[in-house]
Amino acid sequence: MAVHYGVIGCGMMGQEHLRNLALLPDAEVVAIFEPDAVMRAKAADVVPNARLVGSVKELLAIEVIDCLLIASPNHFHLGQLEEIAAIRPLPVLVEKPLFTGADDMARIEALREKYPAPIWVAMEYRYMPPVARLIAEAEAATGGIRMLTIREHRFPFLKKVGDWNRFNSRTGGTMVEKCCHFFDLMRLILKSDPVRIMASGGQAVNHADERYDGLQPDIWDHGYAMVDFASGARAMLELCMFAEGSRYQEEISAIGPNGKIECKVPGPGRFWPEHLGAPPVAKVIVSPREPQGPRAIDIPVDPALLDAGDHNGSTFYQHQRFLRAVRGEGPVEVTVEDGKWAVLMGLAAQQSSETGQAVTFRATQA
Structure with a gap:
């Protein structure tokens, strides 16, 4: 039923x-x-x-x-x-x-x-097939992640109803609105909570000539964030929202004593230029230190799922898992605690960018 x-x-x-x-x-x-x-x-x-x-x-x-x-x-x-x-x-x-x-x-x-x-x-983003593959194989490929890098090079914020996504007061700021996905992935992949974050970001290119009720948008379009985790691992985020000419939209790399694993995720197919032919296929690349030799694996996604949304099929897979939780057949995989940490990290990155100071998380903060 x-x-x-x-x-x-x-x-x-x-x-x-x-x-x-x-x-x-x-x-x-x-x-x-x-x-x-x-x-x-x-x-x-x-x-x-x-x-x-x-x-x-x-x-x-x-x-x-x-x-x-x-x-x-x-x-x-x-x-x-x-x-x-x-x-x-x-x-x-x-x-x-x-x-x-x-x-x-x-x-x-x-x-x-x-x-x-x-x-x-x-x-x-947890449920994008290439990201899920990286998460599943990261421990074996790296021998324990010590460095994690997430890069998103993408298109500017799209037009939304009432232009709500043009202002920090309605979105929480770009480090919350856009980057909470990536801060969530950091905690999930590293299996640890953050202890300190340092960030730099701002508005360089997008939305500067727009006005809404006389107000210029204050939403940022680029930034970096570096995060230290309780486990001793370090993570970095690089966001650019005026890079829609990129072949891949998201790229994640995890590195440890045994090697490196990466995934590369294309952006929405509807934005891929027709004259370039078929859109790129997502990939996972495993690069051991010994024996050396990267191994690339294509991670194709059902075209029906790609046509149904802009997130590499992940919305479909997320609902599959949510339905199991609704029926009592599986756990809640992304909890209020997870959602809270993602926002707290985004707010800390906004604060660090504005003050030029690192933000330290208290043990009881979340």
């Missing part, structure tokens, strides 16, 4: 979720709350049988709903979780980031203590 979803927010990312859920035989979207008329109409085209409602409260009154997806703008996530908790706390998959400011921490803790159902934070 299908699990019935109620969906909150059907902008660009919400519609990617809808397309991927349509590919899952054991999932059905039965109701949608999307206040923007244009996005609501597009969502209805994808899921014509879903009931369109006018509020979160109206959505929760539909008894057949088994679980929820929150894909609204960042600054709505926490308040909508609190509203759900107060009315009908169903299992929920909430898009990243879990919250947008340090002042939200007390509310997050209260939510975590009281919420009786699974809360899964949507960290899609």
Whole structure:
């Protein structure tokens, strides 16, 4: 029997979720709350049988709903979780980031203590097939990771409803909005928590000529972050959002005493120039120290999954795992704790960039 979803927010990312859920035989979207008329109409085209409602409260009154997806703008996530908790706390998959400011921490803790159902934070990058392959083989390939590097060279922030993603106050800042994915991957891959972060970032190219209600966007378009972990491992992030000419969008390398493992992930196929032929295929490369000799492995993804979204098939695989948690057949793999750490690391990177000082994490911070 299908699990019935109620969906909150059907902008660009919400519609990617809808397309991927349509590919899952054991999932059905039965109701949608999307206040923007244009996005609501597009969502209805994808899921014509879903009931369109006018509020979160109206959505929760539909008894057949088994679980929820929150894909609204960042600054709505926490308040909508609190509203759900107060009315009908169903299992929920909430898009990243879990919250947008340090002042939200007390509310997050209260939510975590009281919420009786699974809360899964949507960290899609974990489920990209090449990234998942790297994670699975990293220990054997490296002999224990001592250095981890994540690079994303990509296109600028896309246009969103109400231009909410142009301002730090609504997104948490680029190091939260964009980079929380990568900080989550650091903790997951290294199996350790951060102790210190140093970062540098800013706005160099994008959005400088844009104005919204007379205000210039303050969202950053590039940066570096270096993170020391409790395990002694070190990690580095490099982000550039005016590099859409790149062959690969994400590149991750992990290195240890025995060797190196890398993955290379192409960006969305819809942005690949047609005159260059077929888009690149994701790869994993294993490079042992002895005997030397890199070994490259193609990691193809089902074209139907690539067509359904911009995240290398990961949205589909994430929902597969979430559905198991909804049914009580598997664990919540991306917890509130994981979502909280990802935001805290992003906020610390923003702070470090602004002050020029390293930020140290207290043992009790998360």
